Amino acid sequence: MIRFGLCCIFHDHPVKFRHINAANAAKLPEAERLCKLSSICLDNSFELEKALLTVESLEIGAFRILSQILPLYTHPQAGYKLEALPDAPEIVNNFAKIREFHEEHDIRLSFHPDQFIILASPDEQVFENSLRELEYQCMVADLTGAENVNIHMGGTYGSKADTIKRFEARFSELPESVRRHLTLENDDISYTVEDLYPLCSKLDIPLVYDVHHHRCNPDSLSIPQATELCGGLWRKLGREPYFHISSPKASWQAKNPRPHADYIDIKDFPECWLCMNFTLDVEAKAKESAIIQLREDLQQKFGIKA
DNA sequence: GCATGTCAAGTTGTG
DNA sequence: CACAACTTGACATGC
Numbered sequence: 001m002i003r004f005g006l007c008c009i010f011h012d013h014p015v016k017f018r019h020i021n022a023a024n025a026a027k028l029p030e031a032e033r034l035c036k037l038s039s040i041c042l043d044n045s046f047e048l049e050k051a052l053l054t055v056e057s058l059e060i061g062a063f064r065i066l067s068q069i070l071p072l073y074t075h076p077q078a079g080y081k082l083e084a085l086p087d088a089p090e091i092v093n094n095f096a097k098i099r100e101f102h103e104e105h106d107i108r109l110s111f112h113p114d115q116f117i118i119l120a121s122p123d124e125q126v127f128e129n130s131l132r133e134l135e136y137q138c139m140v141a142d143l144t145g146a147e148n149v150n151i152h153m154g155g156t157y158g159s160k161a162d163t164i165k166r167f168e169a170r171f172s173e174l175p176e177s178v179r180r181h182l183t184l185e186n187d188d189i190s191y192t193v194e195d196l197y198p199l200c201s202k203l204d205i206p207l208v209y210d211v212h213h214h215r216c217n218p219d220s221l222s223i224p225q226a227t228e229l230c231g232g233l234w235r236k237l238g239r240e241p242y243f244h245i246s247s248p249k250a251s252w253q254a255k256n257p258r259p260h261a262d263y264i265d266i267k268d269f270p271e272c273w274l275c276m277n278f279t280l281d282v283e284a285k286a287k288e289s290a291i292i293q294l295r296e297d298l299q300q301k302f303g304i305k306a
Numbered sequence: 307g308c309a310t311g312t313c314a315a316g317t318t319g320t321g
Numbered sequence: 322c323a324c325a326a327c328t329t330g331a332c333a334t335g336c
Contacts, residue, residue, distance in 0.1 A: 018332090023312090072314080075314060114316095114328085116314075121317095129314090130316095154316075155316070155318075190318085258327075285329085
């Protein structure tokens with residue numbers, strides 16, 4: 001069985017998360033700012049409940065929670081503590097309800113902190129900012145019962161080997177909550193499955209396999225080989241493998257195939273995945289609509305009931 | 307109202 | 322050397 005995952009937002013269904021930018025938040029006096037942030041966070045916690053209900057009704061088995069569910073939480077100026085929000089008890093209560101709901105309905109939750117989160121950066125400040133953001137997302141992961149907080153290795157700084165060594169040293173110093181949630185993913189510029197596998201294997205970090213990134217940034221591994229290595233790491237840890245898929249916006253021949261298309265082209269779906277049990281985040285701009293489409297295409301082309 | 311420009315953060319590659 | 326690409330809609334602003 002393939003468990004499909006939706007990333008952060010919806011295309012057609014009425015689930016809308018709210019935002020605020022730092023400049024606008026900073027304009028407000030402290031008390032007013034916290035009230036405003038609190039109301040956004042509370043609304044977002046209700047929207048997250050709605051998101052899970054919607055996902056459940058569409059028979060989608062996984063959902064990626066947006067990083068900015070509590071907007072600006074770790075911002076150097078506009079940042080705040082959850083306890084400082086007037087609605088904190090209700091927010092925490094909503095997160096607990098979300099936890100109960102997804103556990104009952106077997107919906108897998110994850111986070112994907114964005115490109116600024118780089119544990120292996122040689123710049124101590126970048127590392128500290130990254131750690132602060134990871135601690136925040138892992139806190140929300142604990143409150144909602146989310147499983148994975150998935151990041152990339154980041155830059156190479158002239159040597160992938162040295163950078164991976166730095167990652168290893170930093171990883172061992174991380175708070176337990178961060179280590180428990182953290183997963184790594186191959187990227188489309190620098191780090192391949194081949195680069196990351198030895199590290200992940202050694203430290204028991206699950207490796208999320210993104211086949212689109214693998215095609216943009218290939219290594220010596222074939223798709224079936226990368227599938228087997230990454231899948232094996234997850235299964236060794238008693239967890240269901242977690243993969244990503246997307247199709248290029250223009251085409252594979254275009255000068256930049258990296259941007260994501262609205263839908264998944266069925267030709268991009270690896271055949272070696274057909275008989276596997278795993279979770280597949282569908283990174284397509286048409287969101288839930290792309291999942292529905294992919295499910296239909298798999299049924300039609302391969303007779304797979306996904 | 308509606309169109310437009312902006313958004314915290316890092317790194318790489320291109321012009 | 323500066324800047325776009327990663328991704329992306331919601332919001333504030335200005336007409």
